[in-house]
Amino acid sequence: MSASRGDANQVNQPGNWTAMLRARPTRNTAARAVEKDSTGVTVYVQRRRPRWLVPPLSWIVPYAPERETTLDALGQRLWQCCDGRATVEEIVDRFAAEHGLTFHEARAAVTAYLRQLIQRGVLAIVMQDRP
Amino acid sequence: MQSWVWRHVHLRLPDDWELLQFTRNPALGRCAFADRYQFRFELCWREVPGAPDFARMLTDYQARLDEDGLQDTRRIQCAGWQGVSGVLPDRRTTCRYGAHLADLGCLVEAVFLWPKDRRSDIESAVLESLHSEAPTAEGLVHWQAFGLDLHTGRGGRLEYCRADPGLAEFGFSFGRRRVWERFSRRGLLAQWLTVPVPEWQRRSIPKGFRMLQSRQEDQHGHSIARLSAERSSPRLADFWQGRREYRAAAWRCPHDGRLYQVSREAPRGRGVDPRWPPVSLRCCADLEVVL
Known part of the structure; x- marks a missing residue:
């Protein structure tokens, strides 16, 4: 669960996002990161070849064995922080301190970025077991 | 404790309670504040024609809490406010207080949510600080939220409020949207x-406007960039309303490193109207910029 900052008419979610803060984002072990220059990192994630992609279809439909995700400076920092040990809360605290943001400003930014990276298969998230 | 002013209601809350949800509707709405783990406080308002019967209201509310399955519901009093408390099924305690702010003509409710023990010292401090802040004699209305501390003209309509990471922005309109006042606070400057x-301010001039003049001034260690612009090709309405003018001031506060901007877009005739008070934006204790 999460809570966005915004208009209560548009956003009205119940408020306990502790489970999300305690989760530990971790890098996809099947991904490889390549530092292209001093400001950016590109992460390549292996893709499974679809079963239907056989000749003659494969002669027409292009298939890339890897999905490429280029991270900007913020994404690169996030990638470095996601070592499987740090919780989302610790990452948010670090991000807030480094950029002079409040906790919830940083939480909104970090969780939005994490969501994108998880959707692209760059990161996975490990939820803490319920007590 | 930090101050918040929203819809003419001022209150002081613990530093780690942030505004997460808000309503722009002045007649009915709520603001919800949360610490890092959960919602902790809610301010609700509703315009009412007169003072309600509080005793009956609280009795009804207590009965509703009982129906909802809350335990140990009882009447409470704190800092002169009357309310009702109850324990939720997940062991959190909720305390709801109400008051009628006669000068605003509205009923306000302050709801606390305590995950562990109830802190009556915090409740007392918050409720003592909660009061109405009517427009000033000069016709200015105070708003304070998301790091912005501003005074805008009376009778304005809060058209939008953005609270994104590193960007807080308020936009008010007046007189059928002929006049706009905008206030913003931007962070993450190193990124963009x-x-x-x-130069950034010159680029932020609205489309269709041309710059007339720009200047820079120093105040209390802040370097403020000011500019004025006007609509480059006047439209029919400009001939009787006055050509549209855009004025803005932007500066970077050395204390928090954020970029602040206040701007007003209005027909030129309005700019010199003595009934139209100058708006202001404060970034820190040292500086309040008047436009």
């Missing part, structure tokens, strides 16, 4: 601000 502030 690649030009000096005066």
Whole structure:
């Protein structure tokens, strides 16, 4: 669960996002990161070849064995922080301190970025077991 | 404790309670504040024609809490406010207080949510600080939220409020949207601000406007860039309303490193109207910029 900052008419979610803060984002072990220059990192994630992609279809439909995700400076920092040990809360605290943001400003930014990276298969998230 | 002013209601809350949800509707709405783990406080308002019967209201509310399955519901009093408390099924305690702010003509409710023990010292401090803040004699209305501390003209309509990471922005309109006042506070400057502030401000001039003049001034260690612009090709309405003018001031506060901007877009005739007070934006205790 999460809570966005915004208009209560548009956003009205119940408020306990502790489970999300305690989760530990971790890098996809099947991904490889390549530092292209001093400001950016590109992460390549292996893709499974679809079963239907056989000749003659494969002669027409292009298939890339890897999905490429280029991270900007913020994404690169996030990638470095996601070592499987740090919780989302610790990452948010670090991000807030480094950029002079409040906790919830940083939480909104970090969780939005994490969501994108998880959707692209760059990161996975490990939820803490319920007590 | 930090101050918040929303819809003419002022209150002081613990530093780690942030505004997460808000309503722009002045007649009915709520603001919800949360610490890092959960919602902790809610301010609700509703315009009412007169003072309600509080005793009956609280009795009804207590009965509703009982129906909802809350335990140990009882009447409470704190800092002169009357309320009802109850224990939720997940062991959190909720305390709801109400008051009628006669000068605003509205009923306000302050709801606390305590995950562990109830802190009556915090409740007392918050409720003592909660009061109405009517427009000033000069016709200015105070708003304070998301790091913005501003005074805007009376009778304005809060058209939008953005609270994104590193960007807080208020936009008020007046007189059928002929006049706009905008206030913003931007962070994460290292990520996107690649030009000096005066240049950034020049680029932020609305489309269809041309710059008339710009200047820079120093105040209390802040370097403020000011500019004025006007609509380059007047439209029919400009002939009787006055040509549209855009004025803005932007600066970077050395204390929090954020970029502040206040701007007003209005027909030129309005700019010199003595009934139209100058708006202001404060970034820190040292500086309040008047436009």
